[in-house]
Amino acid sequence: MSPWRLSVAPMLDWTDRHCRYFHRQISRHSRLYTEMVTTGALLHGDQHRHLDFNTEEHPVALQLGGSDPADLAACAKLAEQWGYDEVNLNCGCPSERVQRGAFGACLMAESSLVADGVKAMLDAVSIPVTVKHRIGIDQIESYDFVRDFVGTLAQAGCQVFIVHARNAWLKGLSPKENRDIPPLRYEFVHRLKRDFPALTIVVNGGVVGDDAIAEQLQHVDGVMVGREAYHNPWSMAAWDTRFLGADANPHDSREAVESAMVEYLGRQAESQGLPWAHGARHMLGLYNGLPGARTWRRVWSDHHLKALPASQVHAIAHRREVAA
């Protein structure tokens, strides 16, 4: 089974290590990605803050934003030294800030520079080096563009491609709009798998629900899920048993997941002084769709309770009724 069969997408401000620990309570075997970290932030900033993670998070990939091959190689080495299972290069982010730094989706127009970066990283480390990208940029509508991009990087040694199945429009759309407005074209991604059968091709974008995941897995090696996993985390509850060959899922109820998080938040408060809200914010969708979910969510986002330990907030959240 491909290690990339099912993963949770890198999401800036969202998939920090507390979020990843939380997701692990629901799916033990899917692949998790960090938020994008720029090479500049890693080489000149607080490495510990950017790179530290809980051992429970494995398999976990570090996503890099950058374009200078030497910087990418240095950061890939850091990723390997810190114990990451993969280093992933972001060639899909359309934000203007990222474009000014000349990385993200605009790199799709510079495949030879990306190939140099991939080569430099592959020479520096023995963990897999992967690329996450779009099917095109701006008004480029032809399949040949993404085929040639993948072909060039494959020649440089990249074997795993995570493809967000829509274009990035570099002008005129916000990053958020760029995740919704350019149309999804799964067919392009399926065609990549047919044209490059030896490569690992993972589809991303708008895949919601286990049946849609199963459908995609008929065509490609893996599926990466972003917003649905974050907003509706219990949607991952059957991933391990249905898709990842496990005998059991990590916890059989939302309550058990919440209890595991309360223990974690208590440990983090003790060892690192972490305010519980920093971790709890990622689990606010846990009871989505159930009666009582809003009241429960309100307690876990109530800053008036910030002086209390997580265990007491937990008790308050369940003093009101939460249906199972």
Ligand SMILES: Cc1cc2nc3c(=O)[nH]c(=O)nc-3n(C[C@H](O)[C@H](O)[C@H](O)COP(=O)(O)O)c2cc1C
């Ligand atoms: C809040 C947010 C932050 C994101 N940050 C990143 C990022 O740092 N790197 C990246 O490659 N993609 C990022 N993305 C895009 C997702 O990884 C994913 O490609 C996109 O949401 C489409 O998948 P989905 O429809 O399953 O959410 C972000 C998405 C969201 C919603």
